[in-house]
Amino acid sequence: VPALPQGYNFRRVGKEDFQDKNLFKTLSILTTVGDIPEPKFHALIDYWNDRKEIYNPMVITNAENVIIATGMLFVEHKLIHGGGKVGHVEDISVNPSEQGKKLGLIMIRNLIQIAQNEGCYKVILDCDEKNVKFYEKCGMKIEGVEMGYRF
Numbered sequence: 001v002p003a004l005p006q007g008y009n010f011r012r013v014g015k016e017d018f019q020d021k022n023l024f025k026t027l028s029i030l031t032t033v034g035d036i037p038e039p040k041f042h043a044l045i046d047y048w049n050d051r052k053e054i055y056n057p058m059v060i061t062n063a064e065n066v067i068i069a070t071g072m073l074f075v076e077h078k079l080i081h082g083g084g085k086v087g088h089v090e091d092i093s094v095n096p097s098e099q100g101k102k103l104g105l106i107m108i109r110n111l112i113q114i115a116q117n118e119g120c121y122k123v124i125l126d127c128d129e130k131n132v133k134f135y136e137k138c139g140m141k142i143e144g145v146e147m148g149y150r151f
């Protein structure tokens with residue numbers, strides 16, 4: 001995993017991240033975050049923390065301790081492959097003011113590292129065509145077709 005710039009940190013999301021809203025701001029680059037009241041946020045953090053073998057909600061903070069990148073590694077525990085595990089990368093977002101500094105790549109490399117430590121046999125994700133080049137730079141390959149069913 002390449003090193004982060006001086007003063008930057010890779011860490012797990014915590015309840016304290018509700019206050020300054022920088023987690024929400026960074027995620028809103030990716031999609032609609034919606035209205036999440038503080039109790040709902042805290043309940044979700046508890047839910048994730050009670051299932052640390054599954055949920056790895058991670059962020060990168062800059063030298064000012066502001067969240068500027070997000071990423072989730074979701075570990076699926078399967079029956080096939082001898083009860084194997086698959087890592088799913090979700091919700092990757094880098095604040096526009098911090099894009100192009102390899103932070104996206106470092107986030108992905110760190111999530112892949114967690115997946116390897118957890119014993120996953122592969123890591124997969126769904127993305128737009130425009131992000132294919134980025135994920136290829138992260139060492140991933142096109143392997144299938146994304147499909148969805150919306151409610």
Ligand code: ACO
Nearest residue numbers: 090091092093094099100101102103104105127133134137
């Ligand atoms: N097209 C081509 N190459 C790209 C692109 C792109 N769109 N984005 C990055 N790269 C290249 C960079 O040039 C760099 O190449 P280099 O090593 O040769 O210099 C390499 O990929 C790594 O780039 P980073 O600097 O790590 O990328 P960045 O930190 O800017 O993050 C990201 C990339 C996450 C796609 C960012 O642009 C972003 O947040 N976009 C908006 C949200 C988004 O689309 N997220 C992905 C959703 S998919 C999912 O979550 C599973």
